[in-house]
Amino acid sequence: MLTFSCRLVHTYSFCLICLSRSMASKTPVGFIGLGNMGSPMAKNLLKNGYPIIATDLFPESCKELQDIGAQVVDSPGEVAERADRIITMLPSTPNVLEVYTGPNGILKKVKKGTLLIDSSTIDPAVSKEMAVAAEKMGAVFMDAPVTGGVGAASLAKLSFMVGGVEEEYQAAQELLTCMGANVVYCGQVGTGQAAKICNNMLLAIGMIGTAETMNLGIRLGLDPKLLTKILNMSSGRCWSSDTYNPVPGVMEGVPSANNYQGGFGTTLMAKDLGLAQNTATNTKTPIPLGSLAHQIFRVMCSRGYANKDFSSVFQFLREEEGQ
Secondary structure: HHHHHHHHHHHHHHHHHHHHHHHHOOOOEEOOOOOOOOOHHHHHHHHOOEEEEEEOOOHHHHHHHHHOOEOOOOOHHHHHOOOOEEOOOOOOHHHHHHHHOOOOHHHOOOOOOOEEEOOOOOOOHHHHHHHHHHHHHEEEEEEEOOHHHHHHHHHHOEEEEEOOOOHHHHHHHHOOOOOOOEEEEOOOOOOHHHHHHHHHHHHHHHHHHHHHHHHHHHHOOOOEEEHHHHHOOOOOOOOOHHOOOOOOOOOHHHHHHHOOOOEEHHHHHHHHHHHHHHHHHHOOOHHHHHHHHHHHHHHHHHHOOOOOOOOHHHHHHHHHHOO
């Protein structure tokens, strides 16, 4: 029994030593953009033992991450000086251009061999431009936009769509699997963005359809929870009905249960639909429902819904009918 106990203690000690070595061997990861999505993503990297060097345009966004062990610096360029793997999670194309190519940008200080992973949702053409600019500096740029929302970001259950040099995919995957449940290689730089834009166009169309359906059912006298139950056991079932229902009181833990706060902002959805519209125009692809969805979310932004979750389209429709 004593021999067994000693072996057990020895094995346990050995495991702790191995874990300690593993943690110590993980080199710092730079993280730029600590908004609703970026902050939980960076936290999950910390939980997996990666030292984080972070920055954000708004210093107050860094405090929570700093409190749990991240090192905060003043600019993207300073991040690039201290880390050779950098993840960016930014709201739009202008933000990406500023962070990468601005006066204090990443590419002003980037080290040769650095892996740059951009999880923002931007125009695929801009991702290609960033890849060329990074290559000139001896660095590698990959686009890896995400889907899943804030809840999935917190639970490390995001889905990443990755575009870039295939030989670098494994190195990117090592980090992305700390933040997501699904990591899919899509092809060359820009294909990750293409997949994300297509997904978000369908998401927008589906959310509007769900909101319209729920509103019609309520006006016909149906209880919204009962209608949701029926939809979710029928052919109309979709993510917007069974996971992210837009009707207040139907589900807990979704933005509609919190006055449409948090989640994925209407402004961002309008921006993503604008990207879909641009790429559709460039490729001469008809997207009548995508174009209509773009117009609806743009109107919502002008009517006070810009900072609300995009599922607030249900509330918007109710107000449009004067209720």
